[in-house]
Amino acid sequence: MTFRLTARCVRGLEWLLAAEVAGIADGAAREITFGERQVSFETAEIDAGWLDLRTADDVLLDLGTLHGVDHTRAAVAELSRQLAGIDFGTGLALVQRARGDEGDELGALAFDVVVSLLGRRNYNRFMVEDAAGEVVAKAVGARYASRNPAAGFGRALGAAEAEFTVRLSLSGDSVDVALRLSRKPLHRRSWKLATGPGTLHPPLAAALARIGGQGPLETALDPFCGDGTLAIETAHAFPGARVVAADLDAERLGNARANAARARVATRTRFVLADAGRPTWADGRFDLLVTNPPWNRAVGAAGSLAESLDPFWRTIAGALAPHGRICTVAEADLEVPSRLDRAGYTVALVQTIRLAGRVSHVILAAPGYSAEVRLPNTLDRWRERAIRAGIVSDGGF
Structure with a gap:
């Protein structure tokens, strides 16, 4: 049956x-x-x-x-x-x-x-x-x-x-x-009780982790972790990885710690109170930067990046391993793929999504010196099937 x-x-x-x-x-x-x-x-x-x-x-x-x-x-x-x-x-x-x-x-x-x-x-x-x-x-x-x-x-x-x-x-x-099948919708994670403005939709966080998780993944960084959603979903997707979650907002960092403890990934996650524009990660180079930065919409940028995130994109490349990559999400009208291209990144994927009525881009990129960045083979095959089925296009839907 x-x-x-x-x-x-x-x-x-x-x-x-x-x-x-x-x-x-x-x-x-x-x-x-x-x-x-x-x-x-x-x-x-x-x-x-x-x-x-x-x-x-x-x-x-x-x-x-x-x-x-x-x-x-x-x-x-x-x-x-x-x-x-x-x-x-x-x-x-x-x-x-x-x-x-x-x-x-x-x-x-x-x-x-x-x-x-x-x-x-x-x-x-x-x-x-x-x-x-x-x-x-x-x-x-x-x-x-x-x-x-x-x-x-x-x-x-x-x-x-x-x-x-x-x-x-x-x-x-x-x-x-x-x-x-479940008592509540799956996107309502039982561990996500401490939240603030602009908190990320957990299934989207899980998607970013999987899109960026190609090749070896031993270390991952979210320098704008907020309530910890991305760090937690990355730790869940890659149990062997060491995850660093940082934020300039001490209250949101406290939320991240509390949520990670409930999700039982706190022992594999290091929490850092830090200004992402003046990083002191002390963790070597990262295989993956997975983040939802403050785009001055639901949450405003602060600290050394209050005026613009452009300095962050110029300096963060130095924190990535030679095969390192970036996976991020931004509202479509911010034109982040073009900004990354001008900053010297190779942009491998721009997937348009719609969440809560807003059109955004999921972006996979790597510094110009990095080896070729691409979707993991399994994901690429399913994306091609969705394109053939007319569900998505090469960059949109």
């Missing part, structure tokens, strides 16, 4: 998620296909391994697709009628198996419903969620946590208490029905 899972991700990084899915267990994922912001695949096993996808925002167990649910208000009743034919009980048993919760009684659990609507409709998401919630509650005996403000959401039963989530995606007259 096979099951179909769909993992969702940052727009523009579908190829990277596909590579992670393909590599999470040898041969476990089959029939891998691309969609916008998602990768779908078949597997014979629903287990905890799929809950450890680092570049995924979410992972869902597909239960089926409904048809004939159009834009009219009467479609909500039709949706309810067809949902009654979905086997939510079997789906929940599979979800519980993946989590190791097979002994939990469904009647004691709470659930919520999340709906996404594409196109104009004569009804809103809350109407669909409440209609679906009623059907699922009747089918499995669990308690429904409504998100509808009109229903007094949060007074008696909040979404924070939900043990499982039903997800409905309406597009045209079709509805994809799925169950979230």
Whole structure:
């Protein structure tokens, strides 16, 4: 028997998620296909391994697709009628198996419903969620946590208490029905409790680490570590690497220490209070600089770099090993690839992404003296497949 899972991700990084899915267990994922912001695949096993996808925002167990649910208000009743034919009980048993919760009684659990609507409709998401919630509650005996403000959401039963989530995606007259495999979206890392402005999306941090992690990786540096998201994801992706996380803001550096301790990577991470424009790393040369610098948008630059980051790019090359490379992210209108090119770097990859409505560039580069920098072969092959599938282009999507 096979099951179909769909993992969702940052727009523009579908190829990277596909590579992670393909590599999470040898041969476990089959029939891998691309969609916008998602990768779908078949597997014979629903287990905890799929809950450890680092570049995924979410992972869902597909239960089926409904048809004939159009834009009219009467479609909500039709949706309810067809949902009654979905086997939510079997789906929940599979979800519980993946989590190791097979002994939990469904009647004691709470659930919520999340709906996404594409196109104009004569009804809103809350109407669909409440209609679906009623059907699922009747089918499995669990308690429904409504998100509808009109229903007094949060007074008696909040979404924070939900043990499982039903997800409905309406597009045209079709509805994809799925169950979230984890209790919360995968991008909500359990260790990330201490945060500040401009904190990085963890799956994007995991993506940067993997894109930059070609060849030997013994040392990595994030000189603008903020809350430590990139340093933590790099340490997770490369357990044998020594990671240095630095920042000029003592409070954010404290956040990074606390988050790394919860993530159990603190012993492999050195935290440094430092001005990245006047570095004293004392760690030799680094194989990878992976960072999300303060671009004077959500977070302003400070210290010796308050006026411009250009001096940083000119001097940081000296901290890199001969094969060293840089992987960073910047909003597209900042034109960072051109700035790196003018500073003497070889720019090997510019991948446009969209996150929270903002268009940014993921950039892989190396100092001009460095050996040729390129994507790891496995990632390059999946990126070529995504280009052929029309999901991304050579530099965008």
